[in-house]
Amino acid sequence: MLYSVIGYYSLILGLCFGLIIIYFSVKNFQNYQLLDNKILSFTFLQFFFVVISFLCLILSFVLSDFSNETVFNNSHTTKPLFYKIAGTWGNHEGSLLLWLFVLTLFILIFLLRSKKQPTKYKILTLVFQQMIIIGFFVFLIKTSNPFNFLYPTPEEGLGLNPILQDPALAIHPPILYLGYVGTSIIFSSALAATSLNIINKSWASHIKKWVLISWIFLTLGILLGSIWAYYELGWGGFWFWDPVENVSLMPWLALTTLLHCILVLEKKLILTSWVIILSIATFTLSMCGTFLVRSGILNSVHTFANDPERGLFILIFLFCLIFLSLLIFFFFHKNNKNNFTSLFWLSKETSIIVNNWFMMYFLSVVLIGTVYPIFLDVLSSQKISVGPPFYHKLIIPFLIPFLLMMAVGPKLKWIKSNLKDKFYLIILLAISILLSFLIVKNFDTKFLLNTILISSSMYLFFITLRDFFIKIHNNISQNIAHFGFSLLILSILFNNLFSTEIIANLKVGETFQSENTKIVFESINQEKEKNYQSIIGNFSIHNSKGKIENMLPELRIYNQPNIVTSEADIKTTLMSDKFIVINLVQNQDYFNIRYQVKPFMIWIWLSVVLISFGGLMSFIKKEHEK
Amino acid sequence: MYGRKVKLRFLFVVIILITLILSVFLVLKSLEENVIYFQSPSEINALTEIDKKKIRVGGMVKKNSISINAKEIKFIITDFKNEINVIYTGAVPNLFEEEKGVVAEGFLKDRNFFFATKILAKHDENYMPPEVKKAIEEN
Numbered sequence: 001m002l003y004s005v006i007g008y009y010s011l012i013l014g015l016c017f018g019l020i021i022i023y024f025s026v027k028n029f030q031n032y033q034l035l036d037n038k039i040l041s042f043t044f045l046q047f048f049f050v051v052i053s054f055l056c057l058i059l060s061f062v063l064s065d066f067s068n069e070t071v072f073n074n075s076h077t078t079k080p081l082f083y084k085i086a087g088t089w090g091n092h093e094g095s096l097l098l099w100l101f102v103l104t105l106f107i108l109i110f111l112l113r114s115k116k117q118p119t120k121y122k123i124l125t126l127v128f129q130q131m132i133i134i135g136f137f138v139f140l141i142k143t144s145n146p147f148n149f150l151y152p153t154p155e156e157g158l159g160l161n162p163i164l165q166d167p168a169l170a171i172h173p174p175i176l177y178l179g180y181v182g183t184s185i186i187f188s189s190a191l192a193a194t195s196l197n198i199i200n201k202s203w204a205s206h207i208k209k210w211v212l213i214s215w216i217f218l219t220l221g222i223l224l225g226s227i228w229a230y231y232e233l234g235w236g237g238f239w240f241w242d243p244v245e246n247v248s249l250m251p252w253l254a255l256t257t258l259l260h261c262i263l264v265l266e267k268k269l270i271l272t273s274w275v276i277i278l279s280i281a282t283f284t285l286s287m288c289g290t291f292l293v294r295s296g297i298l299n300s301v302h303t304f305a306n307d308p309e310r311g312l313f314i315l316i317f318l319f320c321l322i323f324l325s326l327l328i329f330f331f332f333h334k335n336n337k338n339n340f341t342s343l344f345w346l347s348k349e350t351s352i353i354v355n356n357w358f359m360m361y362f363l364s365v366v367l368i369g370t371v372y373p374i375f376l377d378v379l380s381s382q383k384i385s386v387g388p389p390f391y392h393k394l395i396i397p398f399l400i401p402f403l404l405m406m407a408v409g410p411k412l413k414w415i416k417s418n419l420k421d422k423f424y425l426i427i428l429l430a431i432s433i434l435l436s437f438l439i440v441k442n443f444d445t446k447f448l449l450n451t452i453l454i455s456s457s458m459y460l461f462f463i464t465l466r467d468f469f470i471k472i473h474n475n476i477s478q479n480i481a482h483f484g485f486s487l488l489i490l491s492i493l494f495n496n497l498f499s500t501e502i503i504a505n506l507k508v509g510e511t512f513q514s515e516n517t518k519i520v521f522e523s524i525n526q527e528k529e530k531n532y533q534s535i536i537g538n539f540s541i542h543n544s545k546g547k548i549e550n551m552l553p554e555l556r557i558y559n560q561p562n563i564v565t566s567e568a569d570i571k572t573t574l575m576s577d578k579f580i581v582i583n584l585v586q587n588q589d590y591f592n593i594r595y596q597v598k599p600f601m602i603w604i605w606l607s608v609v610l611i612s613f614g615g616l617m618s619f620i621k622k623e624h625e626k
Numbered sequence: 627m628y629g630r631k632v633k634l635r636f637l638f639v640v641i642i643l644i645t646l647i648l649s650v651f652l653v654l655k656s657l658e659e660n661v662i663y664f665q666s667p668s669e670i671n672a673l674t675e676i677d678k679k680k681i682r683v684g685g686m687v688k689k690n691s692i693s694i695n696a697k698e699i700k701f702i703i704t705d706f707k708n709e710i711n712v713i714y715t716g717a718v719p720n721l722f723e724e725e726k727g728v729v730a731e732g733f734l735k736d737r738n739f740f741f742a743t744k745i746l747a748k749h750d751e752n753y754m755p756p757e758v759k760k761a762i763e764e765n
Binding site for chain 2: 581
């Protein structure tokens with residue numbers, strides 16, 4: 001009760017500070033020397049109030065204060081403390097407050113870290129950022145206030161959706177938001193730099209750090225979501241081309257493209273307009289993602305509530321931001337004329353640009369696949385969905401030149417290059433083709449495509465591996481990230497090619513026999529936990545070599561809300577994952593069983609970690625040099 | 627006639643245009659082939675011919691309609707006006723229950739039988755897929 005009041009008024013105060021900052025900045029824009037410290041302290045105060053508000057919400061959750069509507073809707077007294085806290089951002093209102101928290105945190109860090117930048121630029125960035133922050137404040141207070149009162153106070157809360165009660169999902173939103181919100185800094189800063197016409201090499205190296213940070217967190221955030229979906233949703237896959245996944249992939253693709261363009265800009269001062277457009281696009285896509293998952297348009301775990309008002313608000317807000325940024329882009333941006341003249345076809349920048357085009361193509365495919373059903377629904381009220389084959393068909397063939405470009409591109413020099421003395425490039429290509437031919441030759445389906453795909457990713461794999469040890473060029477971060485990417489594609493390919501699956505309905509005591517696997521359903525045990533009851537199936541899996549493995553998948557029946565979830569049992573080794581999940585069919589004594597052997601599963605996760613580690617290396621290196 | 631630069635730039639623009647047109651064409655074609663339409667039991671009942679394409683059927687699982695054996699799960703999807711028999715081999719999601727909303731993906735055998743290849747998971751007990759909600763509201 002008390003905390004809700006404090007939290008609510010802190011939010012209002014935070015909003016007021018946002019308005020004050022804008023007022024002061026605009027009024028005293030010319031007299032900026034005077035502003036410097038004042039603005040910093042105002043921003044700090046704003047951040048402080050958001051923190052207070054956020055802490056109040058966490059406290060309300062911890063104390064199970066059901067007079068707060070958000071707490072009532074999403075918490076329960078029997079929930080473990082960890083999930084009470086994590087439940088704070090496991091709902092619409094709380095997650096928006098978290099978003100606001102990261103927004104204000106980042107702008108504060110931005111002001112503290114860019115002391116050397118021109119003051120005008122800093123202030124303008126702050127103004128743009130405050131526009132976004134105020135937008136979110138108004139959105140939060142008006143349509144999704146986390147501190148609404150309930151009277152009379154209910155005895156017990158409704159509880160958190162059990163599939164969200166999971167460690168990976170507890171940290172997934174904060175990490176992902178750090179990535180999403182990081183793009184807002186890039187957006188504001190790009191707009192500020194455009195208005196002042198200071199898009200130059202030093203701006204590029206300054207903003208590169210922010211691009212890297214957002215990129216690292218976005219990558220990790222997507223990874224966490226993917227790992228969670230793998231073991232919690234029970235489908236045994238890591239990517240489903242579900243619209244919710246796509247909306248996080250789109251900003252990632254844009255951000256990755258931006259990261260590479262910034263590198264070119266930093267070295268050569270070309271592609272300036274492209275960088276600005278990408279900065280705008282990245283943030284817009286992040287916002288679009290929020291809009292889509294928050295408006296109830298998409299069917300997913302992120303759809304906390306179907307409130308058209310919220311969707312409309314974000315949509316209008318989004319349009320204002322896009323309109324503003326395009327206005328600034330067209331009025332202020334002066335393109336330096338000699339953009340294309342110095343481009344030679346065989347150079348590092350050409351290869352980066354070509355791969356940029358590929359990325360943009362991937363991005364548009366994902367965008368069309370995600371948005372088309374929504375448009376069709378609005379236009380003709382016809383309900384459709386776009387399945388994985390659409391994405392696979394359009395993306396996979398283009399991965400081949402993309403991978404080859406990734407392998408060869410970094411070998412090229414800036415401006416003009418030639419490929420003499422690169423005997424090993426051809427040798428490695430031959431080895432990759434031979435190896436993949438040997439691997440794929442036992443498969444009939446899509447023989448040619450698979451061979452070419454595996455060889456091109458192996459090519460990248462070998463080349464980056466060789467560079468890592470020989471260290472011809474010292475760009476180790478790029479080397480690690482590209483190596484990680486080749487590992488990712490290879491693991492995904494092998495995983496797809498060699499996965500096996502058995503689905504059967506079994507009663508306790510029954511046995512399922514397939515060609516080379518025998519599944520025996522030995523028994524079930526029941527256990528009672530604090531907020532759920534668990535049914536644990538005891539299975540023994542006999543493979544063709546006579547090896548027996550025991551697996552214990554679990555069903556959890558949560559008390560509040562009354563929902564059944566499956567907890568898969570996964571045995572992970574370096575070579576493959578064994579995955580088993582059970583489900584009880586209503587009123588029947590049969591259990592529905594899904595058993596999968598998924599090769600190289602762990603390498604998919606590890607390679608993504610490697611990719612973001614590459615980003616981290618680059619970030620640290622930058623810090624170190626300065 | 628024209629300088630080398632102009633020619634190069636012209637070539638560049640042409641290449642970009644061609645790739646753009648090609649990729650738009652590719653995307654549209656693939657979209658046409660891989661789109662899955664959603665239909666309610668009533669809409670299926672009104673069909674004049676059975677399409678071989680993959681579709682989604684949504685509605686409520688009829689009470690007491692689930693039956694299961696070692697291989698298959700059978701149940702009935704209803705929109706309270708018409709219903710359709712579903713035969714399914716595969717894993718069922720946690721929230722697959724009688725008198726709850728469901729979306730099944732698969733192929734029609736005829737107007738009364740549907741072979742499902744996938745049953746879509748929902749994540750929230752209170753949540754009903756918009757398609758299902760609409761299909762039920764319409765009746």
